[in-house]
Structures are given as structure tokens and as C-alpha cells.
Amino acid sequence: MKQLQIQGASGSSTLLVGEPLRHLSRHLPSRPPIIITDENVHRHYADQFPAGHVITIGSGETIKTLDTVTRIYDELMQLEADRSCCIVGIGGGIVCDITGFVASTYMRGVRFGFVATTLLAQVDASVGGKNGVNFGGYKNMVGTFNQPDFVLCDLEMLPSLPEEQRQCGLAEIVKHAAIADADMFAYLEQNAPLALALDREVIERLVYDSLVIKSTIVNHDEKEAGERRKLNFGHTFGHAVEKVTGVPHGQAVSIGMVLAARLSRRRGLITAHEEQRLQDLLAQLGLPLRKTFDQKAVLEALGKDKKREKESVHFVLLNGLGNCIVTDIPLAELRELPGC
């Protein structure tokens, strides 16, 4: 088990990589927690939950609404949960997002933590302090920034993940290495088959390194003024591709990274060899490099991203492997990108 302490503006978080769910109670205050989880996780792992009331929500992005939040508030009121309660979200990114928002707003904020059960949640959704629900057709339109007290990353649960979920996590791991850590990128290249097979030792290192990278970036910039935008590498295109084609998030991010790398190469920021290395790694991890899609629709979706400001889009470009820059790219330039 590897442990990492991160200090953010809204408090400090303890990240425990490789700590199993059954050890959750070691990290809780003495009072029983209130657990928020989804049906799937509940079905498979309820026997490992510590004693405490369990609130179950449905699964899928469509559950991430203010209605769900309101329903949880109701249940908390019925339980007479007061300000001294502790809420634990056990699940993937959606459970973490909802739990974070509920715990940050119920009684103006109560203690909370996560047990991240998917690779994506472990390397991404559980850290950074962002939470929120979808609204008016936009993702995470309503939310707050607030760090959980702790995050457990149980690696024993990962093998049961569906292929799609595994891909999502791996895509984020590649992203972290590509934007911030050349050594990690090389390690990934050497151990791609083991990573794909979710080898315990390899995954523990990759999750830990990802958390170090993400939390370092987040600490620099808790409010997405600049530094945090780096984490959007591959996501600007990725979200648009996801929206238009409906491919799973991890695949969309992979395609987005390929496009962003091409843009980086055209601007002379990486070599053709480096671009190839990124593509090879993604391919080794079973991630797609391209997809045919309606270019006009994707560009239109880009303009509608909630992070959009005016006629240009904030774009993350690689600046050598293991480094990146954030720059404004006019939508017009994106239109000329081959393959887009």
C-alpha cells in the first residue's frame, strides 16, 4: 500500500493506493458512516462495507442530476444526519461526483471520503476536489471544489471491471505520463502488456504516479485558472468526439490525444517519432487512434464546451513527451487539421 498526502486550499486529503475496501473502517471516525454507492457496487461488494446506513443510487451519467441530490438530502434528513456525520462514496466517478457535491452542501458541508472502485475514478475523479452534477444538458454545470478527507484505491476490485472502464482508466494514465512525466511514459511503454493485464505491482505504481501528477497540478491551481488546464490534454477534442459519436470516454480521450499530438507536431513541439511513440503506446493498451466522425459536428461541439471562451479554444499541446503547454487555438485552425 502506498500513501500520499495532498494539501489543497479546501483542506488536506489522504490518498491510499492499494488499500482494500475491507480496511475502510480503519480510516473512519468511530461513528458509523453513511455510505453512498450504486446498485452494481452494492450487489458485488456490500459484504465488505463497514456497518452504516447505505444510500443506493442508480448508475450511469443520467443519474448525475439535482433530483438525485435532492433525494439523497431527503434520506439524510430522515436519518437525522447532523453536521458531525461522515459520508463515504463507494463507487466510480459518478458516485464520487455526487457524493462530493452532497457532502459539500448538506448542512453547508460535512466530512467525506471516497472508495474509488474503478481505475478511472482512482486516477482521476477521486482527486482534485471537483464535484458536480449535470444540468441543462451540460456536464458538471453545478458543483463545487472541495477535497475529500481520504480516498481509498482498492486495486483488488479492478480485474472485475468491464473492458470499457479499464480503457478509460488507462487513457487517463497515458495522459498523465504524456503531460508531466517522461520516466513514467517510458515505464508504461516497457510494461504495457502488464498494465493491460492489471498486474498488481505495475498498476499500483501507475495509479500512484498518476495521483502524484494530478495532485501536484491541482495544488498549483485549485481553481482551474491555468495550471489545471493541462489535465484537459486530449479532452478538448475527446469530449466533442464523445458527444458526437457516443464512443466511450476512454476511447474518445485516446482519439483526442492522438489529434492533440498531431497538432503539437504540426507546431513543431514534438517530433514525428514522439508522436509515433504516443500512438504505439495507446495501440498497445488496446485504445483506438482514430474514428470516422462528422467533422462539422465535432467542431460545433468544441465551440459549445463550457470551458469555451470566445472564438478560440484552450488547448493543451505536448511540448516533448512528459511536458505540455496550454495555448489558445482559433477554431479556424482546428478546421484545417487533417483527420478532423
Next chain:
Amino acid sequence: MDRPNIVLTGFMGTGKTTVGKKLAQQLDYAFVDTDELIQERAGKTVPEIFQEMGEVAFREMEGAVARELADRQGVVISTGGRLMLDPGNAAALSRTGRVFCLVATPEEILDRVSRDTTHERPLLAVPDPMERIVELMQQRQEDYGQFPQMVTSEKTPDAVTNNLIGLFQANPDQRVSITGAGKHYEYIVGGGLLPFVKNLAGIAGPVAIITDTNTGPLYAQSCGPVDAVIQVPPGQQHKTLTMVQSICEQLIEKGFERNGTIIGLGGSVISGLAGFVAAVYMRGVDLVHCPTSLLAMVDTSIGGKAGINLPQGKNLVGAFKQPTAVIADVATLQSLSPEEFSSGMAEVIKHSLIDDAALFAQIEGGSWAREAGTLVPPLPDLQALVAQAIQVKIRIVQEDPFDRGRRNLLNLGHTFAHAIEQVCEHTIRHGEAVAMGLVAAASLSARLGHCAPELQERLKPVLVDAGLPVRIPAHIDLFRVYEAMRRDKKAASGRIRFILLRAIGDVFVSDTVEREQVMETLENLKA
């Protein structure tokens, strides 16, 4: 800030330098002309800088000078014609200074510029300077329009100077600096501040006003042009998640983005709604409180709490959201009903009981009840009252921004008040419930031997004078009141937390009060 800067902007030839120097002399301020400062530092004239280094370099120098001057005080700043048209510069200088835009007719400008031989005017080096002036003025009209205007046409520089000093000193704002959760902002109290709100708060980006249908028609326009005005129905019953949702929908519809600022213009319901929306919309946008009720001024707008009601109780959901500024225009209190004014007085009296015995004595000696249609007391007295009452809360919240300790003290009387309000289903005003709660807290404290019984006898007439009740209405079910207190979010594991009094200005927290003593106290206060 004792000596806020005065920033003069406006078109060339409107007299910024001439008037600025006179102002500085009369106010005993320093005088800085930004163009001259830049020329001095660069060792070149402005036209030379434009020619040799380019306009971008010049604008960068202006930006550096603006940031530097914003950190000083007691300076009259005459700005280059376009310096204040940069939102960043305007925001920086507005933060620590009052901005005035001098205006004149094109004819007068041409006349003044032609007579002034000390400056080169590269922009006017054209065959028809008059046409050029009119054209430039039209281009910049909208940008200059964001600042309060001072007409200089047909006035001597001395007359303009005296007018400005009049404006500046007529109601010197009182400013209190607040540091909350690592953020620093100012609470500004004054009469007639609303037209200056964007300058005072240093707002640069898009603005959305959230207000209610009573306050909006009265004051939204006073705040100058904004990108959206969202009006909600007035009243506690609308401080709900459904309303939050509706406001967010309207913001999305107006294309309001993350770089925007929400102004909460209204009473405490608006403070809560606007605060919560600003906390969660796109995970947070900037917030400026413009409280228009006494209650919101002395209580809700301070401390960064934003609460939303659930069917089960008040403020059960919420967030901590520090504003970038609080601008309290006491002139808006003129539109308050006597009941609303009294409601605010309940919080003022509460603050004095918590930590300001002198303020209590002052209230005791004055007459604060409002008669219908007239404003008693006059504006300067109100401003002084608000300025003093906010200090108590500011002191306490600064020590405890996230409500984990000392801040509990602000709940004096509120454990009772929230429960009474809830049992009455909010048919009585918050201030009325607080007044009952204050008497209950004093009475309970005396019953437990913490303070003299005389304290509540001294408190009651003060509340009555302010138009507030001191007894609990007979129809209220006291058992339900007790149950509601137990469910309050301040209660930890079923133990109710009370704030008790040792003396006026000296309070403490206790969670060891027995049910019986609480019930007996309540019984005794029943009308």
C-alpha cells in the same frame, strides 16, 4: 482604507491633469499623471514610445503602472486617455480608488487641446482633427460610460475640482477589510453607493444581478448596465433548490460564463440564493453582495455562508462562498417597511449582546423604531450603526471562517429562533423570532445561574423600542419547538447547542442544558 485614491479618466482635453493637480493640493494627496510617469521611466516621450517600441509595449507599461498605483493610497491619479478602458487596469485601480470620468463637448476639447502646447497629440495629427475627435469619442463612449461622469464643459477647473471634492466627501464611505478563508475583501458602507458598485467592487467581466421582484424594480437599474437581471419572487419560501435550478437555467440561457460576477441585490433571502448559485454555478463564479435590508447588511452578507432551505428546515443545504466585496448602500434602507427594519434591529441588538456592550448602550439610549413612511434615524446615523454592528460579526467570522468554533457565538438566540420559525411555518419574521430567542437565551442563562435576572429586564425594553416582540405567541406548540431544536444542524448527536450570556457583551457555548430547563424557560415566555 482611510485615504482612497481618486482616479480621473476621460478623453484628452477634459482637464484630468489640471483638475487632478488642484484636487491633490486641496486634499493633501500626492498627484500622479500616468503618462508622465511612463515617460519619466522610459526616458522617452509617449509618441517616441509608440514609434520605437510599439503600442503593445506602451499598454504593458500602463498595466504595470496601474497595478503599482493600486497598492498605494492618498494619490490623485490622472490616467492616460485609454488606460482605464483596459478591464484589468480599471479593476485594479477601482479596488482602491474612486473613479470619475471627466467629460466635455468635442468643441471644447478641440479648443483646449489646441491651446495646450505642452503635449503632442499623435492621434490628432490628421487633416480634420474635429472629425477625428467626434469619431474617437463615439468609439469610446460606451467604455467610458461605465464610470460616474463629471461634466466639465463651461466650468472652470476650480469649479470642477470643488464639485468632485463635494462628491467625494459628501458621504465618505466606511470601509472594513475582511479576511475570510484566505481571501481578502472589503465591506463598504455608505449612502448612494449603488451607481458605483462595479467600480467599488472592481468588477471587470460580465455581470448578472440576482434580485427579487420587490427590490429589482427599485434598484437594479441604479447599478448601471449589466448583462442579466434575474428576478425571483420575494420570500423565504423561495429560497429553495428549485429556485437555484431556475436561476442557473436563466444564467445558461444568457450565456453567462465562468469569468462573470453575480451581484446579489436584496435582503437575506437573496444573499443566500445568490451566494449559493455563485458557489455552485460552473463550480463557482465571483460574487458581490449588495444588501438592501438591515438584516442582510449586518448579518447575512457577512461571513460567506450561503444557505438554501429544505422542506425539513431552513438553511439545511448550503456552501461557504466568500464574496469579492460587500457594498452596503444605506440609502436603500429607505424602502424598508418598519417591520423589516425592526427585523434587522434584532440582529444589531444580538451583535451588541455578543461582543459590544458600548453598542448596546448606544441602542438603549437611542430611538430606533421606524414610523411608517419616514426614515428614523437619518442616513449618517444609519451608516454609523451598520458600520459598528458589522464589526462584531466580522471579528468573529475572521477567526472562524468555516464555522467550526467561535462562530457558534453568533447563534445567540438563534437555536430558539429557528425552531420557533419552523413550527410557525415561517409566518413570523426571522427578526421577531430572534427577539424571542434573545429573551429566551437571557432567561435560560439566568435560570442556570450564569447571569443576573436583571439582564433580561434590561434587554426587553430595548427590543420593544425597536418594535420587536419579547414573548412567544400562545398558539405555538412548545414540544414541537423543542423537537425542531433537536433536529437543527447545530445539534451534534441530539445534543442541542445553546449560546448563553454571562453579561452583555460576554457569551459562551453550552451543550449540556437539560430538556426540563429549556421547556420551563419557554413556558415562562409564553404570551
